[in-house]
Amino acid sequence: MKYILLLWEPDTDWQALPKERLDAALAEHTAFIRYLDERGIPWTGGALSAQDTATTLRPGPDGPVVTDGPFIELKEGIGGYYTIEVPDHATALEVAAHCPMASATEVRPIWG
Template structure:
């Protein structure tokens, strides 16, 4: 069964972040992906651009209306994600405990 791990964190401009900060974050995620590979867990994932690059579609009288930014104003947003294929929710949560965490990691089954 596939699960998504949504990585919640403060919005960070990684292109302007100090190199040491970026290198440390990338090293944590590298260690996590090696953990997944070592357990034979099929995965995909990625980092997301900042919240200011988002476009949200909201219902309008003539159909969806695009607006700039995330759906609601947040101090934190989804900064990245992993999709993992594991047998059950218990395993997904156990695997997520190894994922680098800034503010929170949300674990959800992918429907269907």
Template sequence: MKYMLMMYEVDKDWVGAPEQEIQESMNEHIAFTQYLDGRGVAWSGEALRPSTSATTLRPGADGLAVTDGPYVELTEHLGGFYVIEARDLDDALDIARRCPIATGIEVRPIWDIDTVEQEAQNA
């Protein structure tokens, strides 16, 4: 089953961060991805630019409203994510415990529409 590990942190633009801080963070993520590879866990992931670079679409009376910035003001923002393949939630949590954490990680199963449709047909 696929799970998304959503990594939250204080909003930060890494472009202006000191080189040593960037390298330390990269080393943590390299070690984590080497752990995933060593376990044979299929994964993908990306870091996100700061929330100030976001564009948000919301339904409005005249159609979709497009605004600059995040939808809500928060102290923590989604800074990056990994999508992993895990046996079950316990396995996903075990993997997430090794992921570099800023302020928190949300672990959420990914809805596999093909599996849901197949289960509905078999019911």
């Protein structure tokens, strides 16, 4: 079964951080990827750009309404994700516990 791990974190301009802080954060994700690979867990993933780069579509009376920015103003948002393929929810939670965590990691089955 496939699950998505949504990585909630404070909105951060990673390109503006000191190199040491960026390198430390990337090293955590490198270690998590190594963990997935060593367990033979199929995965994909990626980091997302800052929230202010988002464009949101909402239903409107004459079709979709497009707005710039995040769909609601947040101090934290989804900063990245991994999709994993594991046998069950318990294994997904076990794997997610090894994922670098800033504010929270949301584990959700992928429907279909």
